[in-house]
Amino acid sequence: MSTSIVSTQQHNKLHPHKFALWVAIASILMMFAGLTSAYVVKSNQTGWRSFVMPKIFWVSTVVIMVSSITMQMAVKAFKNRNMQQYRAMLGVTFVLGIAFVISQVFGFEALWENNVRFKGASGAGQFFWPITGLHALHVIGGVVALLIIFFRSVIGKTKTYNPVPVEVMSTYWHFVDGLWLYLMIFFLILG
Amino acid sequence: MSDTLHIQHEVASHGHSGEPHVHHHKETFISKYIFSMDHKMIAKQFLVTGIIWAIIGGLFSVLFRLQLGFPDQNFPILETIFGRWAEGGKIKPEFYYALTTMHGTVLIFFVLTAGLSGTFANLLIPLQVGARDMASPFMNMLSYWFFFAGSIVMISSLFTQTGPAAGGWTVYPPLSALSQASQGSKSGMDLWIIAMTLFVASQLLGGLNYISTILNMRTKGMSMTRLPLTIWALLFTAILGVLSFPVLLSGLVLLMFDRHLGTSFYLSDIYIAGQALPNEGGSAILYQHLFWFLGHPEVYIIILPTMGLVSEILAINARKPIFGYMAMIASLMAICVLAFLVWAHHMFVTGLNPFLGSVFVLLTLLIAIPSAIKVFNWITTIWRGNLRFTPAMLFAIGFVSIFISGGLTGIWLGNSTIDIHLHDTMFVIAHFHIVMGVSAFFGMFAGIYHWYPKMFGRYMNNTLGYIHFWVTLASAYLIFWPMHYQGLAGMPRRYLDKSSWASFSQFHGLDAMISVVTIIAFSVQLMFVFNYFYSMYKGRRVRSQNPWDATTLEWTTPIHPGHGNWEGEIPEVHRWAYDYGKDGRDFIPQTEPIGENESEH
Ligand code: HEM
Ligand SMILES: [Cu+2]
Numbered sequence: 001m002s003t004s005i006v007s008t009q010q011h012n013k014l015h016p017h018k019f020a021l022w023v024a025i026a027s028i029l030m031m032f033a034g035l036t037s038a039y040v041v042k043s044n045q046t047g048w049r050s051f052v053m054p055k056i057f058w059v060s061t062v063v064i065m066v067s068s069i070t071m072q073m074a075v076k077a078f079k080n081r082n083m084q085q086y087r088a089m090l091g092v093t094f095v096l097g098i099a100f101v102i103s104q105v106f107g108f109e110a111l112w113e114n115n116v117r118f119k120g121a122s123g124a125g126q127f128f129w130p131i132t133g134l135h136a137l138h139v140i141g142g143v144v145a146l147l148i149i150f151f152r153s154v155i156g157k158t159k160t161y162n163p164v165p166v167e168v169m170s171t172y173w174h175f176v177d178g179l180w181l182y183l184m185i186f187f188l189i190l191g
Numbered sequence: 192m193s194d195t196l197h198i199q200h201e202v203a204s205h206g207h208s209g210e211p212h213v214h215h216h217k218e219t220f221i222s223k224y225i226f227s228m229d230h231k232m233i234a235k236q237f238l239v240t241g242i243i244w245a246i247i248g249g250l251f252s253v254l255f256r257l258q259l260g261f262p263d264q265n266f267p268i269l270e271t272i273f274g275r276w277a278e279g280g281k282i283k284p285e286f287y288y289a290l291t292t293m294h295g296t297v298l299i300f301f302v303l304t305a306g307l308s309g310t311f312a313n314l315l316i317p318l319q320v321g322a323r324d325m326a327s328p329f330m331n332m333l334s335y336w337f338f339f340a341g342s343i344v345m346i347s348s349l350f351t352q353t354g355p356a357a358g359g360w361t362v363y364p365p366l367s368a369l370s371q372a373s374q375g376s377k378s379g380m381d382l383w384i385i386a387m388t389l390f391v392a393s394q395l396l397g398g399l400n401y402i403s404t405i406l407n408m409r410t411k412g413m414s415m416t417r418l419p420l421t422i423w424a425l426l427f428t429a430i431l432g433v434l435s436f437p438v439l440l441s442g443l444v445l446l447m448f449d450r451h452l453g454t455s456f457y458l459s460d461i462y463i464a465g466q467a468l469p470n471e472g473g474s475a476i477l478y479q480h481l482f483w484f485l486g487h488p489e490v491y492i493i494i495l496p497t498m499g500l501v502s503e504i505l506a507i508n509a510r511k512p513i514f515g516y517m518a519m520i521a522s523l524m525a526i527c528v529l530a531f532l533v534w535a536h537h538m539f540v541t542g543l544n545p546f547l548g549s550v551f552v553l554l555t556l557l558i559a560i561p562s563a564i565k566v567f568n569w570i571t572t573i574w575r576g577n578l579r580f581t582p583a584m585l586f587a588i589g590f591v592s593i594f595i596s597g598g599l600t601g602i603w604l605g606n607s608t609i610d611i612h613l614h615d616t617m618f619v620i621a622h623f624h625i626v627m628g629v630s631a632f633f634g635m636f637a638g639i640y641h642w643y644p645k646m647f648g649r650y651m652n653n654t655l656g657y658i659h660f661w662v663t664l665a666s667a668y669l670i671f672w673p674m675h676y677q678g679l680a681g682m683p684r685r686y687l688d689k690s691s692w693a694s695f696s697q698f699h700g701l702d703a704m705i706s707v708v709t710i711i712a713f714s715v716q717l718m719f720v721f722n723y724f725y726s727m728y729k730g731r732r733v734r735s736q737n738p739w740d741a742t743t744l745e746w747t748t749p750i751h752p753g754h755g756n757w758e759g760e761i762p763e764v765h766r767w768a769y770d771y772g773k774d775g776r777d778f779i780p781q782t783e784p785i786g787e788n789e790s791e792h
Contacts, residue, residue, distance in 0.1 A: 016326035020403040023433055027395055031437035034484065038477055047472050119453035122472035126454045130444050
């Protein structure tokens, strides 16, 4: 379906939807670069208060990394036209995505208990909320997209084996995974 | 996704059979005019929305100019329009601040960003690169509707109890972060932030599409160096937007946290109404960095598209190739890169480290070089050309004049030592209204007059166009030139009442003159709007496919192109876009193969 916008002469180039995703990724990265560089500048000032990352965030990290692997397996299954396994792997990725968000919420609660809250003086803890909150929103967006392509494959009008939507999905998923790794390392070192 | 174009299949399956490939979608009124995915219709939607916004934003400035020009007078009409915000026919100071804020936000973002790029990127990219539509027509439609939603939210803030956001289009904290600080920092500010968030989403969706369409969907033979400069300019505009708007968004997210969740990103040691706030350790300057990291690229997001439009219109109406095509691309690229490296020139008086300041001075002044190259090339393009003075051409030439005038004052401001005196004065107002406001409007008008035949299959009225041009040109200089002197004398910007300074009383007459000319200039714009809508139904019909004898692909489509643009196959391209006056021929379309004895330009 969506390949039809590509005319014959354009087949050797990157598909426009994939390309658009890479540009979108650059754009999202700029937002996080803005936030984390603000953090770095501020952290050099006196009176900066730091915090300790609760252990549960390691669980999140493992969950989202595993989900990247299952996503990749889904892509492979799709390319081998093994739709059964494709759907299974997509389903697992979806569940892991939700597990990640839940694990994050537990982490947020643990921090809240440790008195890392919104109000009061500036510090690492305050930056933590908008940065990880925005990341979680991007994961939730990915989970919704997973759900959509899962249902599409179940309802199964797709007789054509066009891999573009699945590949776009997996690239985005690996991106939010990589972004979390970056943030995790960032907060471990500078938190 | 639903963003499927079926035309390509048809073309592929029976491309050479000679049948006409008219597009048979079942089109309803809603799918054709409202939720349209045709890039040409989306362009018109952006343009009409932009025109409505321009009337609102322009009217605000006329109304507050009334008060500025005649500070002692009462204007009952102000009370009629604004009610209790202008009791007794005098604008209240807080409301004046809100009005300038809305004027700036609306014109910079909603008119000269969305209205301008939205119109011409949508109209020209697919038509000039030779594509059926954008990479994702669905996302393109979303881009318009996010813009529309942002517009509704912004408009609604005008009708709240406490009024719209105030504090200037830059909405600096701490003022904007503390709702107890002013009326304009209450719900109006929340609506401003929400509207801008929707706006950023719209820009990103649009920008992604523009970039991937230009890079991935060019027709056969359309190499990057055969692209018209309009497309190059729109490409760099989109790159700037996609990389800088998200940074504004991050600044606004932190602002929202400070406003509603009690964080201290931007706040520290504040007493308000005798009460100490618990916020500590934040810095208002942080916001300025995040804002201007978008804010400066933003001014180039506004001007680059018009640079592209003007390059194209000058070459076509001088019947000469553009001078220095590669230098034009290189300077667009240089401007694009430098635009990310100069934001702190808006912050020379924030206590910026003077050494760092001098680095920003250097980088800022460097921008004058690519700007000057472009100006030089425009002038050499029309030099000894067979000029056709269409209204579009006049506006394009006017653009060059105005851009020079405004660029020169930029060099003043770029020197931090001079800027310390001129910052936050009327001099800055004069600088950016000329170099950005008026120039961009001139470029946009040039584009509208020039591509109107492609949009509607009719011409706009020329006589009205000439009146529009000359009156606008004269008023632009009359309004903004004197403001330089006010600024040099130290008159601050954004002040309603300057009567407490005896030294500014010399400007009373000048201010009155400016206000009168503003009214004239505004009425001429209304005349343009009349011309625009009237010509849709009553304008002279376009009879030839290529009314301006231009080389580019949009003029190879039917006079009223359907969704999919070309009826048969997309034409192949064999040469660059500027073969005017070559080998004794007036022009050679891009679709014509290079002749045997012909050398490529
Ligand atoms: C030769 C090139 C230019 C230089 C060196 C330059 C320099 C500057 C400087 C230093 C300021 C800050 C003044 C202050 O606030 O104290 C300024 C303000 C501004 N410039 Fe330019 N400029 C140049 C061209 C342009 C262009 C091409 C545009 C837009 C198309 C533009 C738009 C603006 C705007 C909108 C502001 C005011 C923002 C505000 O404070 O509200 N400038 N310029
Ligand atoms: Cu600037």
